[in-house]
Amino acid sequence: MAHDPARSAAIAAELRARIIGGGLQPGDRIRQEEVAAEFGVSRIPIREALRILESSGLVTLVASTGAWVTELSLEECREIYLMRERLEPLLLSLAMPTHTQESIAEFDQLAEVVEQAASPGDFLEADREFHRAVMAVPGTLRLSETVDHLWNLSHYYRRRLLSPEVSRRREDIVAEHRMILRALELGDVDSAEAIMAAHIRHTRRLVEAHPEMFARDRNGEER
Amino acid sequence: MAHDPARSAAIAAELRARIIGGGLQPGDRIRQEEVAAEFGVSRIPIREALRILESSGLVTLVASTGAWVTELSLEECREIYLMRERLEPLLLSLAMPTHTQESIAEFDQLAEVVEQAASPGDFLEADREFHRAVMAVPGTLRLSETVDHLWNLSHYYRRRLLSPEVSRRREDIVAEHRMILRALELGDVDSAEAIMAAHIRHTRRLVEAHPEMFARDRNGEER
DNA sequence: CCGGGCGGAATTGGATCCAATGATTGTTCG
DNA sequence: CGAACAATCATTGGATCCAATTCCGCCCGG
Incomplete structure (x- = not known):
């Protein structure tokens, strides 16, 4: 040992x-x-x-x-969301062929968990679990790693965001999850990609509306 | 020292x-x-x-x-090109607002260098220089780093590809560079993104047509 | 009273040495 | 004769020790 x-x-x-x-x-x-x-x-x-x-x-x-x-500036965080907007639809499109009726049923369960999460912490955890499951692809090492890193980088700010803005955005998120699931059921890749991109874009908009969370671009260290 | x-x-x-x-x-x-x-x-x-x-x-x-x-399998290389197809249009779109008449003139010079490259090595070098210049954005650290990594990862295979297939694909590349420049001149972001995506997609197709370059997915080590 | 330069403490980066794991070879048994 | 096992060897991972750099406060001078 x-x-x-x-x-x-x-x-x-x-x-x-x-x-x-x-x-x-x-x-x-x-x-x-x-x-x-x-x-x-x-x-x-x-x-x-x-x-x-x-x-x-x-x-x-x-x-x-x-x-x-690492402390993100608003611009860096924005950049990360922009990357996610491009990469996660791709990852989702790669994952879709591997989905089955059973796996989609599981996603449904996970979406349920998100909806019924009690605390912000639980909600974030469940949300991440949902996304991870929906976009899980056996082969794509680099892409899913990259996406994972982007999630990690912005996780802190996502949590800060959730505290004040809980109620309204939560409903949107839940609804968007349902839309994604519907596209998965239909096997409609284009719709799934578009909804996923919009889902992420909406959160980016929320981030951009809260610049007070971020350090002033490269100064103001020492939290 | x-x-x-x-x-x-x-x-x-x-x-x-x-x-x-x-x-x-x-x-x-x-x-x-x-x-x-x-x-x-x-x-x-x-x-x-x-x-x-x-x-x-x-x-x-x-x-x-x-x-x-790192030795890439065909699937991994494909994945890298798919990521580039999504990320480089994004990077280009972020770069475009910073472009000026003068910088576009420089890109024109760089495109010229690509066209007149003598050896495959020079060609690859010039091509990369062109792309780097066109997509250079002051702020976007993570995104351009990621794109840079993807280029590095696939560089070896790009070179191998260029040897047998030089003539035909070179003309296409040159033409596509010109199309990108035209879109930049016009300030047409959507076109620029679309052409860039197609540019990368074409190379991916070429890669997919040469599976013999790759290791059999996880075996066959020891070059 | 304020700014620049000097010195010491804290902290990081590298060199050397040691332990442990993985690969390879030789050996022995079925 | 082949295969499985065991011991040796090469190579990596970690601990300890030392050098160099950075950061801080202090002092001196303007």
């Missing part, structure tokens, strides 16, 4: 979970030694873990200076 | 250049100690460099086993 190989991957996963979960917030500095002490390892696997997280964009490394949880 | 901080980044850049340039080919194993000896450093910065390259997908790391230059 003293020497797990690839311990860095496990540490990266734990740190990622903390960032997604909100334990570590954008702008927070990550000191190698602190984390090393906490996990009871040396700084080497921490460095590797930070590089892994940097590669997905969750952490920003500055040479000889330090590591911070 | 003995201790450059962030030497790993420089090593990563050099290795990346070798992979792009063809010195290292997909499937080649990269042994940490070899590279370390060659650069006159310890294995630590090599490990970091390999992680950096892995993050962009150029290198595949297997825990406790080793590092290989």
